[in-house]
Amino acid sequence: MKMRRLAYPYVLWMAVFTVAPLMLVAFYALTAYDADGRLFFTLQGLRNVFATDNTVAFNLFGLADLFGFNLQVPIYINVFAKSLEIALISTVVCLLVGYPAAYILAQHSRKRRGQSNFWLFLFIMPMWMNALLRTYAWLALLEPMGIVNTVLGYLGIGPFQFIYNDFGIGLGMVYNYLPFMVLPIHSVLVKISPSLIEAAEDLGADSTRTFLRVTFPLSLPGILSGINMVFMPAMTTFLIPDLLGGGRYLLIGNAIERQFMVSRDMTTGSALSILLMIFVLASMRILTKYEQESSEGGLLA
């Protein structure tokens, strides 16, 4: 009873800052003002998102260039596809880089049980700083005439175009979101009982087999919540593509911002937000379903 009363501020908080805004966005997405300033119900916003009168060539993962086809799609479908492409690639890279890192960190943590892990601390520390500042730092480092290229120039190599392209955006995403992949995997890995691994070894499994049959399956919940925590923000960010993309990238986050700030079309902007939210919720649903099927939960379970 007492606990329930303690939850009231939280419920109020959720109502004011999560539920009410969501309903407002849904409301805006389905309404518009006519010439006399009267509010009316409309599906025009949703229709604008899928409008076929303004199309561009679809080129997911460069497939159109590869196979030479020309498929015209509504512009927002293309923006969505481009966001999906960059988010997927960033997530995969985060996983490939993050898993070994988490593995090494977990072994380190396990060896020094009870003590704080210095390496883990180093991983978390950059997150205390604002993402905007960290991204600006990449700009200064990797600009065509930035610090890295200047140093490489002394060594007689370069200059390289590190940023203002797909690579730059991918780098910014991986850098910013890597801790969100490493931490959940790490927290699952440290919880795996050493006796399970010892048992596998006693039964004659070599280290590769032990990893593939014991450690990896047990760490799946961590991987799933890591994917969840990287993919969602990577899909919706507009800060990183804005700064590291040389102003040329319109991802779904930028498109929504533009609808509100430049085109002043709240209806289309809200419709886009709702569709993005449905997509995000659906993919989260799928992931958590997987997560529940496998045993212990990671951060999100």
Added chain:
Amino acid sequence: MKKVVLILLLLAVVVSATLSGCRSGDEKTILTVYNWGEYISRESDTISWRGREYEIKDVIAEFEAAYPQYKVNYQTYDDNEKMYAKLDTESYDILVPSDYMVVRLIKEGRLLELDQSRLPNVKKYLDSRLENLTYDSDQALSDKVSSYAVPYMYCTVGLLYNQEEIAPINTNDPAEAWDILFDSAMDSRIGMYSSMRESIGVALNYYGHSLNTLDSGELDQAKNLLIDQRKNVRPLVGIDELKDKYVSGELLAGVVWSGDHVVCQIRLEEAEEDPDKLQYVLPKGSNLSVDMLCVPKNAANPDGAHDFINFLYEPEIALINAVYVGYSTPHTEALKGLPAEIINNLSYYPDDETMQSLEIYYSSEAIDSTYDRIWQAILAN
């Protein structure tokens, strides 16, 4: 006991400080100015320009000293369309939109008609050529502009290039002059503005079309050119941040407002480099653009706005701004103080014939929505 006295003393200090703060706050009325970034002098400095020394002052501080009843709240934007988007929700006293945006604001009834009797300096010093330009296909509407807005600075849109890396471009033919922007050999070394009209305008001008065309074939041509450019030349897209990149040599060529070219040259001179490293070409049929001071209808302080506009037309202040900002000044007296190389350069200060060869952007519902649609398709690629 001592502690109590100390606390009381402290309280007294705090209370008197807040009270006196209130009192001085009551005297001043706020004047909210919404201007382009880097578009008014905010520094006290000495700038040497083409061998002449200029004493620069913070114009906002000078205004607050000359009119102690006002306190300026200064904000900036870098895009006409972004400025427009804010007008519904915010109240400003001074705006500095470009010509076509001024026309749009007049049409929508968002601007206050200016009281010319409160702007004696404008009447005395404004270059009348700018009042006689045609700002809209509807002549009656164009004539209205001068009663709602006062030219602040003007410029042309042209090509900036680094002549240490690029062979001299000695032509005014738009197809030849702009060609370098679409050359894939210039991968990642080209600068483009992120504003809609400048980007589409350059592509239209390249093909020799009008900057205000509504012909869908011509617009498609421009759209495809810009989409290909984004893919193959990968230009850096921005506004104010581009200037330093031309100066450093990171970018070799790009579309610029003539004033930005002047600023780049001043920065080169400051770094003791040859300012003529960066050259400027003004293609025929390109854009002439006039940024104008105007007062929105929902301004909280229209009196202060008039005083501010009149103050900007003080000869000394207009000269400071012309030097600091680098754009062409419509102030006949300030003009006389500028270096001869600048005022004799037809790309910055076009004569009547050159002016005739340039085009002003027009605004209409059809133009605004068509161009926005094309622009979104370009951005979405």
